[in-house]
Amino acid sequence: MERIDTDILIAGGGIAGLLASAVLAEIGFDVICADPVPPVTDGAAAGADTRSTAFLMPSVQLLERAGLWPRLAAHAAPLRIMRIVDASAAEGALETADFVSDDIDQPAFAYNLPNWLIRREVLAHLQTRANAQLLAPCRVEGMLARSSGAIVTLSGNRQLRAPLVIAADGRNSPLRKAAGIAAKKWSYGQKALVFVVHHPDLPHENVSTEVHKSGGPFTLVPLPDAHQSAVVWMATGPEIAALNTLDDAAFAQAATARSAHVLGALTLVAGRATWPIIAQQAARLDGPRLALLAEAAHVIPPIGAQGLNMSLADLAALAGLLAEARNAGQDIGAPALLARYSRARLPDMAARIAGVDALNRASMASAAPLHGLRRQGLKLLHGVKPLRKAAMFAGLGAGARQAP
Structure with missing residues (x-):
């Protein structure tokens, strides 16, 4: 031995x-x-x-x-804006809140790599x-x-x-x-689809975007190519199973619709991997x-x-x-x-x-009154500067320090 x-x-x-x-x-x-x-x-x-x-x-x-x-920095995409989009309104209007790293004197919130x-x-x-x-x-x-x-x-x-x-x-x-x-x-009855998309119509401009509707967020995270993003699509288990039956073209159309077209038309580059969502x-x-x-x-x-x-x-x-x-x-x-x-x-x-x-x-909520509460909460968090800055520092976690 x-x-x-x-x-x-x-x-x-x-x-x-x-x-x-x-x-x-x-x-x-x-x-x-x-x-x-x-x-x-x-x-x-x-x-x-x-x-x-x-x-x-x-x-x-x-x-x-x-x-x-x-070694890693050369391959990383900086995330300078964290954008939250509520797309739950029946009439299709979007409620958008941008959290900008400049507001807390940071070059970026994060750097994203495969x-x-x-x-x-x-x-x-x-x-x-x-x-x-x-x-x-x-x-x-x-x-x-x-x-x-x-x-x-x-x-x-x-x-x-x-x-x-x-x-x-x-x-x-x-x-x-x-x-x-x-x-x-504990489980949420959700799964996540992970894949990479190309969005030729619009560059991501180093903006990480979470689109909320129901079932869970749809998140587009910038990659070094300005026209590519990594996606995490969270939804109920049956919804994910149904999405996985689609061919690439139909899947890309579904992803574009779920993204609320924030980056224009999406085409599939790589993926789809499925992961269970638990805590x-x-x-x-x-x-x-x-x-x-x-x-x-x-x-x-x-x-x-x-x-x-x-x-x-x-x-x-x-x-x-x-x-x-x-x-x-x-x-x-x-x-x-x-x-x-x-x-x-x-x-x-x-x-x-x-x-x-x-x-x-909150992101899973499907009832219209809960959608309204989520929108109002987002407006409050983003609209009050001390709350917005506190949320950004809290998100950065251990090691971040809020300026006096």
């Missing part, structure tokens, strides 16, 4: 696990990331993740400190780091927590010892379940020699770019505590330290899950 020693094992090689590997390696830890499936780094290959991720500014700052952002490309660039970065390694395919088959460290059994007849294991192994996290950490889960919240983020990260800790609907950015807020908090402990000569997997991590993240995590839950339920 091969025996491996490292400072930190990260279980899960999705975007969150790879980014965690890069951030923790940058601050001097020896890191091994194990994933059952090798990452797909070609957008045209089978199994490529066709979704995109918008990195909010606090996340961009974390990636800058890790030396990652120069997920497969993020994996490609982060992997290339990790290959330049002697203290970071990806094992894939490699499955975590068991973990034994002891006072001196964790002993982890890996596939391929390998055993690993580390002071700390980070579970970034997804919403159904085997490590979370093995540690006995409960997770509350999930772990009761705590720590276990013996174990820290939960990303979807092992929380899952939310894809609204307001909160999902992965919450994960990077987890990572920033954990990395700070680990560096502090190491510099003080302390155990990086000590129960007290991991409990501090959990206490630090749980309030913000719960607040964001509750906020996105409320937004999603």
Whole structure:
């Protein structure tokens, strides 16, 4: 049996696990990331993740400190305006509210990149780091927590010892379940269609647009090509199933209608992938020699770019505590330290899950009186400058600071 020693094992090689590997390696830890499936780094290959991720500014700052952002910035589309459009009026009139990054002295709210490309660039970065390694395919088959460290059994007849294991192994996290950490889960009866569109009539002008009607938002997120956008179309399960029966031309017509024509006619470039919409919240983020990260800790609907950015807020908090402990000569997997991590993240995590839950339920509303309330709420939020600025800072999340 091969025996491996490292400072930190990260279980899960999705975007969150790879980014965690890069951030923790940058601050001097020896890191091994194990994933059952090798990452797909070609957008045209089978199994490529066709979704995109918008990195909010606090996340961009974390990636800058890790030396990652120069690799990603060249491929990113800045999101300088967040536009919310209510298209629920029977007469077809649109209620539009623009939230502009200039109003809070930010160059952009976020920068958007395709997920497969993020994996490609982060992997290339990790290959330049002697203290970071990806094992894939490699499955975590068991973990034994002891006072001196964790002993982890890996596939391929390998055993690993580390002071700390980070579970970034997804919403159904085997490590979370093995540690006995409960997770509350609920469903909305929704699914999301993810795809890329071309809109030759109008450029996106770095505006991310959420169109609300009923069933869930239809979101157009800019890509580097001014005439291409990534789309997340949330609707009820039966609606998504019906849309998936359409050929590309009919589907593009349906997408154009649902977009309220805000970018003119849409044609399908890539996709369609379907994802279930759920929310999930772990009761705590720590276990013996174990820290939960990303979807092992929380899952939310894809609204307001909160999902992965919450994960990077987890990572920033954990990395700070680990560096502090190491510099003080302390155990990086000590129960007290991991409990501090959990206490630090749980309030913000719960607040964001509750906020996105409320937004999603409002976007699902189909009754006309509820549409009216949603419109009035949007007018109030956008029309009162202090409320508008507070909402923009709140959306940016941890690390954003409101000017006095």
